Amino acid sequence: MSPHLGPNVAQDVSELVEYHFMVNALLAGAIVAVTAGVAGWLMVLRAEAFAGHTLSVMAFPGASAAALAGIPAAWGYYAACALAALAIGRTGSLRGGRTPAPRGEAAAGIALVQAAALAAGFLFLSLYGGVLGDLESDLFGTFLGVSDERLITLLVVGAAVLAVLAAIARPLVFASVDPDVAAAHGVRVRALGSVFLLALGLAVAAASQVTGALLVFSLLVGPAASAQALTSRPLASLVLTVALGLIVAWVGLGVSYFSTYPAGFFIATASCLVYVLARLLAGLRSRRGGPRARLPAAEPAPGEVLA
Amino acid sequence: MSTSGATPAFELRAASVRLGGTTVWSELSASVARGEFVALLGANGSGKSTLLRVLLGALALSAGSADVLGAAPGRSARAVGYLPQRRAFDSGTRLRGRDIVRLGLDGDRYGLPLPGRRASAAARARVAEAIELVGASAYAGRAIGEASGGEQQRLLIAQALVRKPDLLLLDEPLDGLDLPSQAAVAALVAHISRSHGMAVLLVAHDVNPLLPYLDRVIYLAGGRAVEGTVEEVITAETLSELHGVPIEVLRASDGRLVVVGAPDPPAHHHDRHNRAGAGAAAHSGAHAH
Numbered sequence: 001m002s003p004h005l006g007p008n009v010a011q012d013v014s015e016l017v018e019y020h021f022m023v024n025a026l027l028a029g030a031i032v033a034v035t036a037g038v039a040g041w042l043m044v045l046r047a048e049a050f051a052g053h054t055l056s057v058m059a060f061p062g063a064s065a066a067a068l069a070g071i072p073a074a075w076g077y078y079a080a081c082a083l084a085a086l087a088i089g090r091t092g093s094l095r096g097g098r099t100p101a102p103r104g105e106a107a108a109g110i111a112l113v114q115a116a117a118l119a120a121g122f123l124f125l126s127l128y129g130g131v132l133g134d135l136e137s138d139l140f141g142t143f144l145g146v147s148d149e150r151l152i153t154l155l156v157v158g159a160a161v162l163a164v165l166a167a168i169a170r171p172l173v174f175a176s177v178d179p180d181v182a183a184a185h186g187v188r189v190r191a192l193g194s195v196f197l198l199a200l201g202l203a204v205a206a207a208s209q210v211t212g213a214l215l216v217f218s219l220l221v222g223p224a225a226s227a228q229a230l231t232s233r234p235l236a237s238l239v240l241t242v243a244l245g246l247i248v249a250w251v252g253l254g255v256s257y258f259s260t261y262p263a264g265f266f267i268a269t270a271s272c273l274v275y276v277l278a279r280l281l282a283g284l285r286s287r288r289g290g291p292r293a294r295l296p297a298a299e300p301a302p303g304e305v306l307a
Numbered sequence: 308m309s310t311s312g313a314t315p316a317f318e319l320r321a322a323s324v325r326l327g328g329t330t331v332w333s334e335l336s337a338s339v340a341r342g343e344f345v346a347l348l349g350a351n352g353s354g355k356s357t358l359l360r361v362l363l364g365a366l367a368l369s370a371g372s373a374d375v376l377g378a379a380p381g382r383s384a385r386a387v388g389y390l391p392q393r394r395a396f397d398s399g400t401r402l403r404g405r406d407i408v409r410l411g412l413d414g415d416r417y418g419l420p421l422p423g424r425r426a427s428a429a430a431r432a433r434v435a436e437a438i439e440l441v442g443a444s445a446y447a448g449r450a451i452g453e454a455s456g457g458e459q460q461r462l463l464i465a466q467a468l469v470r471k472p473d474l475l476l477l478d479e480p481l482d483g484l485d486l487p488s489q490a491a492v493a494a495l496v497a498h499i500s501r502s503h504g505m506a507v508l509l510v511a512h513d514v515n516p517l518l519p520y521l522d523r524v525i526y527l528a529g530g531r532a533v534e535g536t537v538e539e540v541i542t543a544e545t546l547s548e549l550h551g552v553p554i555e556v557l558r559a560s561d562g563r564l565v566v567v568g569a570p571d572p573p574a575h576h577h578d579r580h581n582r583a584g585a586g587a588a589a590h591s592g593a594h595a596h
Contacts, residue, residue: 045401166419174414177400177451178407180391181466184363185415186384228401232450237401 016254024146025210025263028154029253032207033219033245035158038165039203040220041241042196044228046176050107051088051197052220054114055204058084059213061121062205063138068128073138074150077205077213078157080117085201087113089194141212141264150209157206161199172196173234210249212264219245222271226278244274314377316341316474316506317362322371324357331357332530333370341473342504344497344520345534346511349527355510356392358527359476362508363389376473388467392478392510395459398452404462405447409434411466437469438462441495457488464492468499475500477509481516489516496520514541515563541566 006012016022043052058080066076091109125132132138137145146154165172174182175189183189208216223244227237252267259266315338323333331354339345347355360366361373364381376383388411396407412430413420420427438447441461446454451462460480467475477496481489497520500507511517514524518537525534526541528549533540540546541564546554557565 047397047399167417169419170410170414170416173402174410177396177402178410178414178466180393181389181411182414184365184384184387184389184391185411187415232401232403232406234402234406 012258013254016257021144021146022253022257024148024151025144025253025257026250028146028151028210029249030246031151031154031158032210033223033249034242035161035203036207036216036219037223037241037245038162038238039200040224041227041238042165042169042172042176043200044221044224045173046196048197048200049217049221051110052200052204053217054088054110054117055081055084055197055201056208056213056216056220057114058117058201058205059138059208061117061124063132064121064124064128067130067132068124073132074153074205074209077208078202081201081205082198084113084117085197086194087116089190089197137212137262138208139212139214139264140262141208141210141215141267142262146209154206154209157202161203161206164195164199168192168195210253210263211267212262215264215268218264218268218271219249222268222275223248226275229275229278229282248274314341314374315339316343317373317375317380317508319358319361320372322361322373323369324354324361324366325369326357326366330369330530332527332532335371335527335532337525337532337534339474339506339508339523341506342500343522344500344507344509346509346514346517346521346524347527348511348514348524353527354530355527356478359389359478359508359510362474362476363387385470386473388470388472388475390463390467390475390477390480392482393463395456395483396451396454400452401450403448404443404451404454404458405434405438407451407462408437408447408466408469411469434469437465440468440499441465457484457492460484460488460492461495464495471503473505475505475507477507479510479512481511481513486516489513493517493520518562518564537564 016026040052043049059077062077062080063073064076065080066073069076088110091106091113171182171187172192174185175187175192179189204216204220207219211219223241226244227240230240231237248267248270251270252265253263255266256263318338320336322335324331335358347358349355357366361368362375362380364375364379364384373380375381376386409430412433420430435444438444441464443458443461443465446458447462447465451459454462464477464480467477475496480492480496484492493516496507496509497517499505500520508525509517514521514537521537523534523536524540525532526545526549528546529551531549533545533549541556543554543556546556546566553568555567557567559565
């Protein structure tokens with residue numbers, strides 16, 4: 001039977017989960033939403049979207065290198081992302097010192113990593129001499145072909161990324177918002193930045209299995225930026241990020257099943273929609289509160305004698 | 308925290324620092340006793356922040372020795388509170404003031420805080436106490452990026468205080484604040500130093516907001532340092548000798564010191580002095596360098 005989106009949502013959902021491949025796709029979407037959500041939340045906090053974008057284009061060198069080596073494209077992607085993450089981390093430390101490079105300098109380093117990786121991708125492709133298979137699904141994502149084996153790989157990678165991020169969460173946040181004081185407290189600011197990039201690279205590679213390489217940002221940035229717009233409480237915004245990510249991934253995959261278009265399109269659209277709504281809501285809230293009464297600087301501190 | 312103890316909060320003996328082949332200062336000896344409130348003064352580039360980095364253990368001496376709280380610099384990091392020279396937080400930083408203060412307490416720990424009720428309640432209480440102490444309770448729940456410069460500075464002082472340090476190093480905490488905020492933050496730091504017996508070394512551009520509170524000053528110029536009370540150090544003789552050019556020190560009727568002729572770029576904060584009204588005419592030298 002051909003998939004048909006009916007008015008009865010419960011029936012639509014039960015139709016979705018009748019198929020093993022669709023259950024696998026939804027599970028993969030969930031793993032990816034959680035992993036990319038948490039990694040993306042930290043990425044947004046660190047303002048490292050450019051590094052994240054560079055990691056997402058590693059799909060091309062990764063896939064072409066994998067084709068050349070005769071291994072599955074996903075493995076090439078994981079390896080290319082990890083290598084690029086290490087390279088970006090190294091460009092940051094070329095100048096020495098313990099604190100991060102100024103943003104402009106860091107961006108130049110990242111841009112060069114991106115250019116070098118794309119160049120390598122073209123080289124691998126010429127050496128391979130063939131045409132990359134599954135190009136469209138690599139770029140735009142698919143709900144098809146999430147095998148049990150692939151699902152388990154995703155689960156392992158996702159769990160590893162989350163475990164690493166949980167372990168370094170506090171010093172990483174400290175190093176992100178307050179590098180000087182963090183360094184004075186003995187936090188290894190540079191090293192943590194590199195470890196985070198590596199985890200981010202793996203999260204990006206995992207997420208692209210579902211969203212496609214071009215639209216990986218929809219799960220990486222959308223939910224995290226929406227949540228951070230809505231609340232500045234760290235735990236609440238992290239939980240909200242994961243919840244929004246799950247909604248975006250599942251709605252995108254579900255709608256994609258009933259249509260003829262790639263999953264990544266719907267996931268990206270849902271993600272943008274969520275972000276726009278979050279921004280509108282945040283704007284509405286701050287307007288209703290009026291220009292927030294600046295706390296009078298005259299609020300006397302204990303022992304204050306001059307003001 | 309200990310207020311007694313014969314060991315000074317820090318002591319530098321014949322200390323020298325070279326950075327990139329240039330000697331920043333040499334043969335520098337200075338110390339601050341426990342509970343003392345001392346300002347570190349000097350022109351731009353005289354090595355004030357460098358001295359703080361030495362005390363933090365982030366920079367090694369090329370000669371001489373340094374003790375911080377009776378140990379080598381950096382060894383007693385948990386007992387040293389540090390407020391770096393900085394610009395404001397990005398307005399998009401989506402963390403609350405309270406979270407920034409909390410990072411000062413246990414932000415260097417790996418792993419997630421276990422929801423062990425007692426420990427985390429104690430940590431929250433400690434954070435609330437530090438915020439209360441600086442009078443920031445009313446806005447600690449808002450995103451740090453939304454706070455004004457003065458509010459952010461109070462929260463950052465709370466962050467530096469949250470571990471109840473024995474030595475507080477503040478790098479230009481008054482920079483970028485309007486005059487009332489400068490006065491308020493100076494009073495706050497003095498109050499904390501007195502009430503908690505905490506040694507404070509405060510890097511400043513302008514000594515005037517600090518005048519009512521300072522125990523002593525350390526003045527850096529020309530690779531050397533002079534320490535003593537304000538009356539001893541901020542004098543025409545001492546400063547002329549340090550800088551090697553004639554310098555005049557005038558005292559306004561309200562007690563403010565005006566240093567004339569110091570070889571330093573012109574003051575960049577005229578507007579602040581103008582807003583203050585009194586002393587506006589003396590802007591060109593209303594800071595002690």
